[in-house]
Amino acid sequence: MSNGKRSYFLITTTCFGIAFLYIPMLMLIIYSFNESRIVPVWGGFSTKWYGVLFESEEIWEALTLSFKIATVNACFATVLGTLAGLALVRFGRFKGRTLFNGMISAPLVMPEVITGLSLLLLFITLKEFIGWPDQRGFTTITIAHITFSMAYVAVIIQSRLSGMAQDLEEAAQDLGAKPLRVLIDITLPLLAPGMVAGWLLAFTLSLDDLVIASFVTGPGAVTLPILIYSRVRLGLRPDINALATIIILVVAIGVLIAAWIMFRQQRQRELELKMTSEEV
Amino acid sequence: MSEAINYQDRPWMDPDAEPFIKVQSVSKFFGDFTAVDSVDLEIYKGELFSLLGGSGCGKTTLLRMLAGFENPSTGNIFIDGVNMNGVPPYERPVNMMFQSYALFPHMTVESNVAYGLKRDNLGASDIAQKVEEVLEMVELTRFRKRKPHQLSGGQKQRVALARALVKQPKVLLLDEPLGALDKRLREQAQFELMNLQDQLGVTFVVVTHDQEEAMTLSTRIAIMDNGRFMQIGTPTEIYEFPESRLVANFIGNANMFEGRIIENGPDHVIVQSKQPECLFYIDHGLSIQEGSKVWVALRPEKITVTKESTASGSNNTLKGMVHGIGYLGGHSTYRVKAGDTLIEITSPNQSRPKDGNPPIDWDEEVHLSWEASSSVVLTR
Numbered sequence: 001m002s003n004g005k006r007s008y009f010l011i012t013t014t015c016f017g018i019a020f021l022y023i024p025m026l027m028l029i030i031y032s033f034n035e036s037r038i039v040p041v042w043g044g045f046s047t048k049w050y051g052v053l054f055e056s057e058e059i060w061e062a063l064t065l066s067f068k069i070a071t072v073n074a075c076f077a078t079v080l081g082t083l084a085g086l087a088l089v090r091f092g093r094f095k096g097r098t099l100f101n102g103m104i105s106a107p108l109v110m111p112e113v114i115t116g117l118s119l120l121l122l123f124i125t126l127k128e129f130i131g132w133p134d135q136r137g138f139t140t141i142t143i144a145h146i147t148f149s150m151a152y153v154a155v156i157i158q159s160r161l162s163g164m165a166q167d168l169e170e171a172a173q174d175l176g177a178k179p180l181r182v183l184i185d186i187t188l189p190l191l192a193p194g195m196v197a198g199w200l201l202a203f204t205l206s207l208d209d210l211v212i213a214s215f216v217t218g219p220g221a222v223t224l225p226i227l228i229y230s231r232v233r234l235g236l237r238p239d240i241n242a243l244a245t246i247i248i249l250v251v252a253i254g255v256l257i258a259a260w261i262m263f264r265q266q267r268q269r270e271l272e273l274k275m276t277s278e279e280v
Numbered sequence: 281m282s283e284a285i286n287y288q289d290r291p292w293m294d295p296d297a298e299p300f301i302k303v304q305s306v307s308k309f310f311g312d313f314t315a316v317d318s319v320d321l322e323i324y325k326g327e328l329f330s331l332l333g334g335s336g337c338g339k340t341t342l343l344r345m346l347a348g349f350e351n352p353s354t355g356n357i358f359i360d361g362v363n364m365n366g367v368p369p370y371e372r373p374v375n376m377m378f379q380s381y382a383l384f385p386h387m388t389v390e391s392n393v394a395y396g397l398k399r400d401n402l403g404a405s406d407i408a409q410k411v412e413e414v415l416e417m418v419e420l421t422r423f424r425k426r427k428p429h430q431l432s433g434g435q436k437q438r439v440a441l442a443r444a445l446v447k448q449p450k451v452l453l454l455d456e457p458l459g460a461l462d463k464r465l466r467e468q469a470q471f472e473l474m475n476l477q478d479q480l481g482v483t484f485v486v487v488t489h490d491q492e493e494a495m496t497l498s499t500r501i502a503i504m505d506n507g508r509f510m511q512i513g514t515p516t517e518i519y520e521f522p523e524s525r526l527v528a529n530f531i532g533n534a535n536m537f538e539g540r541i542i543e544n545g546p547d548h549v550i551v552q553s554k555q556p557e558c559l560f561y562i563d564h565g566l567s568i569q570e571g572s573k574v575w576v577a578l579r580p581e582k583i584t585v586t587k588e589s590t591a592s593g594s595n596n597t598l599k600g601m602v603h604g605i606g607y608l609g610g611h612s613t614y615r616v617k618a619g620d621t622l623i624e625i626t627s628p629n630q631s632r633p634k635d636g637n638p639p640i641d642w643d644e645e646v647h648l649s650w651e652a653s654s655s656v657v658l659t660r
Contacts, residue, residue, distance in 0.1 A: 175396030
């Protein structure tokens with residue numbers, strides 16, 4: 001019964017894997033309902049930290065700032081990254097293409113501390129010479145995030161474009177569409193899934209970033225990761241657990257919706273194909 | 281038959297006809313690689329012209345230069361008298377049907393077909409009417425709302441054709457138009473394509489690697505190899521009078537005999553071959569010196585195989601041993617060994633074998649014979 005044995009093995013490893021991934025989160029959720037003020041000590045069930053959370057202006061400000069930065073960053077990074085990807089794949093050979101190609105993926109492998117430090121130095125130098133940015137905060141963090149998340153978008157777009165046959169664009173040109181029209185009518189619609197994926201990735205990367213943000217931030221601009229990290233150093237308060245629980249919930253709902261949409265699309269496609277084969 | 285030559289179906293024979301497409305010593309280099317090597321070509325209005333060759337022979341590059349996706353490295357291309365150098369694809373009076381069909385996956389059949397018309401800034405009702413007409417022509421009206429992934433291979437091919445034709449181009453370029461279809465569908469589509477071309481009178485330039493397809497479809501064929509034309513002519517010319525061994529072997533099969541010219545008369549030549557020992561009497565004159573080395577090409581279906589010798593003279597006959605027989609129903613192929621040479625013969629099975637007339641069997645001695653007009657002398 002090798003089959004039975006294998007499935008036991010599979011079940012065990014799957015359980016371990018899931019436990020490894022989800023027990024920490026489960027602990028966090030459980031402890032968000034802890035009455036006690038000291039995080040690791042269980043003091044009975046309570047929802048009071050959720051109340052504290054909703055009254056804490058500091059946390060809400062940090063959360064809003066993080067979301068603002070992430071949104072602006074994702075939009076800019078998607079546009080710039082798409083343009084870079086298009087240039088690298090579609091505009092034939094140009095001088096320095098290989099160099100450009102390598103440089104676009106450099107931020108992916110560069111240690112974040114180095115990216116953060118170099119951006120900080122850049123902003124300081126800029127301020128000295130042209131007086132801008134006069135204060136570090138929202139703008140500098142956003143610019144810093146765009147510089148590295150744009151590289152991720154470019155890589156996604158690049159891979160999608162090179163998988164996309166060029167004859168579609170040629171066919172459009174052949175039918176009388178000028179290059180800009182081809183871009184709008186054919187290339188961009190076909191790239192849309194890649195651009196959405198790029199936008200989401202850029203958004204997540206920005207929301208997640210602690211290292212680069214702490215280099216280029218200034219007084220008054222505290223993103224959520226920076227806030228949480230500083231709280232940890234000062235001693236954790238359970239309201240952070242409550243916040244984390246809410247974030248987990250939001251992400252989980254998002255993933256479920258995405259999965260449901262994908263499932264429906266697939267069903268629709270299968271249905272259409274079935275219809276076709278029946279008619280022919 | 282009237283006295284005057286009718287040029288209507290053979291415009292290339294007419295000395296006064298202006299070619300519609302003129303390719304003038306066009307070359308295309310990709311780095312060190314020469315894809316097209318200074319070719320000249322003239323295609324006339326209403327022709328169905330095929331570029332035939334193996335992969336990498338430069339046929340697709342030439343087609344892409346006609347479409348405007350590649351620019352010639354040297355030389356000029358004229359379409360309807362206008363030099364196309366530097367004219368982008370979207371301003372050329374040609375449309376192309378791609379090998380992959382290149383249907384826009386995010387648009388319906390209808391919008392795919394209408395796409396080219398919209399680029400011409402036609403009114404909505406005009407567009408709708410033209411789309412309707414062309415969809416009717418390719419019998420796809422009831423699939424108009426479908427997306428490409430919901431269509432079968434043959435339907436996709438027809439959408440691609442409709443999309444290219446709806447713009448009423450002066451020239452339609454077709455890159456392996458039937459390559460992706462299975463054999464039965466391909467034969468049907470071949471005739472559909474010919475009918476359409478006949479109805480619309482559009483000049484077709486077809487790229488194909490399939491010699492049967494080229495023979496069936498074309499008014500004329502250009503055979504390409506290594507970026508050059510080996511021969512340009514009608515299917516009959518190319519099959520019956522190949523100019524080189526390469527062409528003779530590329531189109532159909534041919535038995536090839538090496539020999540020397542021993543007699544060169546005004547209306548005939550005699551070629552002596554050593555392997556197998558044989559005299560070829562050929563009924564066309566040749567401007568070549570006696571004694572020069574030539575090849576004689578003899579098509580398998582032009583040889584008669586019999587048990588008893590029927591020929592009167594010693595010319596154009598061979599004696600050999602049956603080495604193999606392939607019975608294919610409609611015809612049989614024989615492999616006959618004469619000397620050390622294997623000769624291939626195909627012969628139609630016109631009547632069923634009877635008791636009094638047993639069929640030719642393996643290892644039997646047979647006589648081969650052919651007409652003076654059956655073989656061709658080749659010098660290269």
